[in-house]
Amino acid sequence: MIIGVNCGHTVSGTIGSGAVGILNESDETRRVGYALMKLLREAGDTVIDCTNDRAESVTENLRKICSMANARKLDLFVSIHLNSGGGKGCEVFTYDGRKLPQAERTLEEMAKLGFVNRGVKDGSNLYVIRHTDAPAMLVEVCFVDTPSDAALYNETGAEKIAEAIFEGITGRAAAANEGGMTMEQYRELDDRLKKLENPMIYNYIDSNMPEWAREAVQWCVDSGIVQGTGDGLGLDYDKLWTCVVIYRLAKKLNK
Numbered sequence: 724m725i726i727g728v729n730c731g732h733t734v735s736g737t738i739g740s741g742a743v744g745i746l747n748e749s750d751e752t753r754r755v756g757y758a759l760m761k762l763l764r765e766a767g768d769t770v771i772d773c774t775n776d777r778a779e780s781v782t783e784n785l786r787k788i789c790s791m792a793n794a795r796k797l798d799l800f801v802s803i804h805l806n807s808g809g810g811k812g813c814e815v816f817t818y819d820g821r822k823l824p825q826a827e828r829t830l831e832e833m834a835k836l837g838f839v840n841r842g843v844k845d846g847s848n849l850y851v852i853r854h855t856d857a858p859a860m861l862v863e864v865c866f867v868d869t870p871s872d873a874a875l876y877n878e879t880g881a882e883k884i885a886e887a888i889f890e891g892i893t894g895r896a897a898a899a900n901e902g903g904m905t906m907e908q909y910r911e912l913d914d915r916l917k918k919l920e921n922p923m924i925y926n927y928i929d930s931n932m933p934e935w936a937r938e939a940v941q942w943c944v945d946s947g948i949v950q951g952t953g954d955g956l957g958l959d960y961d962k963l964w965t966c967v968v969i970y971r972l973a974k975k976l977n978k
């Protein structure tokens with residue numbers, strides 16, 4: 724899927740930045756939004772980051788967000804916000820209040836984390852809902868100025884909230900929850916893969932280089948056949964063998 728993700732407003736403290744209460748909307752939407760983008764990318768989805776950090780006005784900020792979202796055909800546009808004004812829980816705005824399955828699932832996943840489900844609401848008058856071409860949803864995660872919401876948010880953490888939104892919009896479990904591989908096992912596997920990808924490279928004719936190759940490589944270097952780079956000779960195992968073959972051939976021809 725191709726998903727456009729917008730971290731609500733401009734950066735904190737600039738024109739068009741979000742609500743500030745116990746939580747700072749600009750900062751937290753970036754934590755949630757970028758964690759969500761990471762999850763989507765790791766799952767193989769294409770992410771278009773529709774976040775605008777700075778603008779001269781709120782209108783310019785909104786226009787920029789929509790032009791990023793409309794630059795290519797998206798399967799879904801998701802805007803992340805935090806609410807303010809006193810209230811409790813999570814709500815999702817869609818065009819005409821359409822009950823998009825992605826919106827309803829997001830609310831269900833957020834409810835599992837303890838956030839009150841305030842339902843899908845009519846967001847037809849919201850700029851980013853009205854002016855984006857793709858099916859769009861705007862998530863108001865919770866209220867920045869409600870102490871119990873702020874406490875639940877801090878306790879839960881942006882990553883878990885991103886996972887809830889990921890599961891909501893994709894209908895798939897976040898990768899971290901499945902597969903049963905521990906972090907330690909993952910690191911070990913990753914290590915092994917890296918070793919496979921980066922086989923031994925011989926840069927110098929020294930005791931690290933297999934003895935059977937040293938004389939041949941030295942001859943190849945002396946005769947200018949192997950020149951190397953500024954970082955050394957850069958020879959892998961196959962190239963060592965090539966040097967040996969060239970060396971033997973040269974000796975044979977000289978006889």
Ligand SMILES: [Zn+2]
Pocket residue numbers: 731732741742748804805
């Ligand atoms: Zn907002």
